[in-house]
Amino acid sequence: MKYATIKKEDLNNWLKHLQKKARLYAPKKKENLYIYRPVKDINEVTLKYIPTILPPKKYYFPQKEKLLKFMAKPFKTSKAIKEFEEYILFGVHTCDIAGIQCMDVIFREGPEDPNYLNRKEKMIIIGIECLEYCDKFANCASMGNHVPRGGYDLMLIDISEKFIVHVNSEKGERFIRGLAYIKEADEKDMLALEKAREAKKKVFKEEFNASLPQVYEAFNKHFDSSVWQDLAKRCVACGNCTTVCPTCYCFDVWDEMELSFNEGMRYRIWNSCQMEDFAKVAGGEDFRKGRDGRQRHRYYRKFKYPMDKFNRYFCTGCGRCTRSCMAEISLKETVNTLLAEGEEQK
Amino acid sequence: MIDREILLEKMKTSPYKPMRGKIIESKMLTDKEKFFRIELEGKINLAHEPGQFVMVSIFGYAEAPISVCSSPTDKGYFDLTVRNVGVFTDKLQKLGKGDIVGIRGPFGKGFPIDHMFGYDLVIVAGGLGIVPLRSLIRYITYNKNDFGHVQILIGCKTPKEFLFQEETKEWMKRAEIKLNCTVDRADPDWTGNVGLITTLIPGVDIYPARTYAVVVGPPVMYRFVIKELLKKNIPEHQIIVSLERRMRCGLGKCGHCQVEGIYICQSGPVFDYSQLKDFKGECHEKVL
Numbered sequence: 001m002k003y004a005t006i007k008k009e010d011l012n013n014w015l016k017h018l019q020k021k022a023r024l025y026a027p028k029k030k031e032n033l034y035i036y037r038p039v040k041d042i043n044e045v046t047l048k049y050i051p052t053i054l055p056p057k058k059y060y061f062p063q064k065e066k067l068l069k070f071m072a073k074p075f076k077t078s079k080a081i082k083e084f085e086e087y088i089l090f091g092v093h094t095c096d097i098a099g100i101q102c103m104d105v106i107f108r109e110g111p112e113d114p115n116y117l118n119r120k121e122k123m124i125i126i127g128i129e130c131l132e133y134c135d136k137f138a139n140c141a142s143m144g145n146h147v148p149r150g151g152y153d154l155m156l157i158d159i160s161e162k163f164i165v166h167v168n169s170e171k172g173e174r175f176i177r178g179l180a181y182i183k184e185a186d187e188k189d190m191l192a193l194e195k196a197r198e199a200k201k202k203v204f205k206e207e208f209n210a211s212l213p214q215v216y217e218a219f220n221k222h223f224d225s226s227v228w229q230d231l232a233k234r235c236v237a238c239g240n241c242t243t244v245c246p247t248c249y250c251f252d253v254w255d256e257m258e259l260s261f262n263e264g265m266r267y268r269i270w271n272s273c274q275m276e277d278f279a280k281v282a283g284g285e286d287f288r289k290g291r292d293g294r295q296r297h298r299y300y301r302k303f304k305y306p307m308d309k310f311n312r313y314f315c316t317g318c319g320r321c322t323r324s325c326m327a328e329i330s331l332k333e334t335v336n337t338l339l340a341e342g343e344e345q346k
Numbered sequence: 347m348i349d350r351e352i353l354l355e356k357m358k359t360s361p362y363k364p365m366r367g368k369i370i371e372s373k374m375l376t377d378k379e380k381f382f383r384i385e386l387e388g389k390i391n392l393a394h395e396p397g398q399f400v401m402v403s404i405f406g407y408a409e410a411p412i413s414v415c416s417s418p419t420d421k422g423y424f425d426l427t428v429r430n431v432g433v434f435t436d437k438l439q440k441l442g443k444g445d446i447v448g449i450r451g452p453f454g455k456g457f458p459i460d461h462m463f464g465y466d467l468v469i470v471a472g473g474l475g476i477v478p479l480r481s482l483i484r485y486i487t488y489n490k491n492d493f494g495h496v497q498i499l500i501g502c503k504t505p506k507e508f509l510f511q512e513e514t515k516e517w518m519k520r521a522e523i524k525l526n527c528t529v530d531r532a533d534p535d536w537t538g539n540v541g542l543i544t545t546l547i548p549g550v551d552i553y554p555a556r557t558y559a560v561v562v563g564p565p566v567m568y569r570f571v572i573k574e575l576l577k578k579n580i581p582e583h584q585i586i587v588s589l590e591r592r593m594r595c596g597l598g599k600c601g602h603c604q605v606e607g608i609y610i611c612q613s614g615p616v617f618d619y620s621q622l623k624d625f626k627g628e629c630h631e632k633v634l
Binding site: 067068070071072073075077079106107109111112113114223224249250251252253254255257261264266268271273278279280281282283285287288293296297300301304305306308309 | 360361362363364366405406407408409410429431432435446448474564565590591592594595597598599600601602603604605606607626627628629630
């Protein structure tokens with residue numbers, strides 16, 4: 001079974017089924033925004049949402065993660081996490097799935113990161129394909145992440161009264177097997193899928209004013225562009241952009257002691273390259289002192305460095321950095337300004 | 347090397363788990379720098395390359411990257427020298443013989459000794475730069491038949507900050523080594539050179555095509571020393587440097603040590619100048 005269908009009225013039944021199988025996380029509304037939460041009330045689950053405040057990375061790369069349990073005297077260490085439990089990420093946008101693929105590349109590269117890989121192994125991803133833009137901040141079409149490109153177990157596509165379910169892994173098949181309300185897709189369904197994808201082509205247009213390779217070229221050429229000074233004037237170095245980014249993974253390592261001051265836990269905690277002391281060394285030298293350099297670093301870690309190393313852009317196009325920026329720094333605008341700079345110099 | 351395999355295996359299964367390291371010797375070298383000799387559990391050798399570093403753990407105080415200052419030819423233990431600059435190093439300096447610290451590593455790429463055999467060497471150490479360079483100098487003095495003429499230039503702010511003074515005298519006794527020191531500001535007992543380390547370079551006699559220069563010191567020193575070395579026509583790829591960066595994991599993940607797309611903890615800390623000069627920003631060690 002490669003393609004299945006589920007009627008919208010059966011969705012809640014399926015969610016109940018999933019809830020029994022593994023820990024279930026799904027998007028729900030929070031005031032005017034959306035968040036990923038463990039599902040308690042299935043009626044709160046929504047599939048029509050703009051990207052959640054935090055990407056689902058909080059589940060596979062927790063904001064504060066146990067690394068090591070320790071005792072100072074006598075010197076002893078033990079595993080901080082004994083077992084990783086299976087969990088389902090439900091209703092994941094394709095941009096966020098691209099984000100997970102980026103994280104895979106980072107944490108699989110030697111030396112491997114067992115914490116991430118253990119969590120990844122226990123993850124089941126059920127995606128939802130967007131047929132419309134979430135809002136004006138997204139640049140997923142330019143990044144090519146508005147359509148599914150693997151990295152999920154099941155993918156839902158809305159074809160009015162039903163969802164098509166693309167079964168992309170054996171693991172995914174386990175979660176639809178033996179359910180009377182999930183049927184194999186017939187020719188009519190497949191036609192409807194094709195129609196939905198055709199209609200989508202008219203909706204999603206590349207958001208950057210040039211092709212992706214040209215964007216890369218612009219980054220290659222304009223390291224010393226005045227764009228970065230302009231960003232520095234506005235940036236307040238709050239770190240929102242990196243916190244909400246599905247492909248930002250920088251961290252700090254902290255110890256926390258129990259009251260005995262002998263036993264404790266070592267954690268890694270999200271950190272941000274936008275913070276003032278991020279690249280400052282013991283000798284006092286600060287290698288990325290200005291906000292211009294720090295903002296530039298963030299952009300280059302999305303559009304240039306990972307391309308050189310992994311042939312992969314680390315911008316997923318989700319638009320979160322723009323949405324969450326207090327200074328209204330827009331990624332689309334920044335990239336387009338950089339592209340325009342290239343034009344002027346020609 | 348069997349010890350190396352044990353260490354690599356450990357790192358693979360649990361890269362954040364430190365090994366037990368027992369301090370078997372410690373002494374203050376100056377007001378600010380303390381020397382530690384450390385023995386790993388099972389007396390296994392750290393099996394490092396000169397120029398590599400380890401992550402030192404003190405539970406409750408997290409970790410810090412520290413250069414190894416002994417040679418891999420020193421068996422059964424390794425040495426660290428640490429300046430007191432903050433909370434972690436302050437706590438570390440309070441530890442002494444018999445105390446236990448956690449050790450992860452060794453990490454990164456050391457000095458390219460496999461390339462340096464059969465070459466003359468100019469070693470330039472500014473301030474704390476002598477600490478990682480001590481691992482190389484000890485390696486050279488152990489394998490003394492492998493290298494050509496070795497010239498060591500050491501510079502520090504004042505005579506009081508001169509590290510490894512006794513050992514330096516031992517190095518000076520060796521026929522193949524020529525050693526020169528200078529201080530920025532002298533005191534009444536100082537009889538040696540006074541002035542910046544760059545002043546020593548013009549007087550160095552070399553055949554550039556067969557000379558490796560190895561430079562370690564603060565960023566500002568690199569800029570001027572490398573400039574002088576280039577004037578001497580030493581090829582860029584034969585000028586070796588070691589970069590200090592903030593490191594929290596040593597595994598090429600945490601992002602702090604990144605220079606452009608490169609994680610210094612994995613691809614460095616040792617680079618040659620031909621790699622360094624292409625960095626556009628964030629590299630304060632480049633000749634301006």
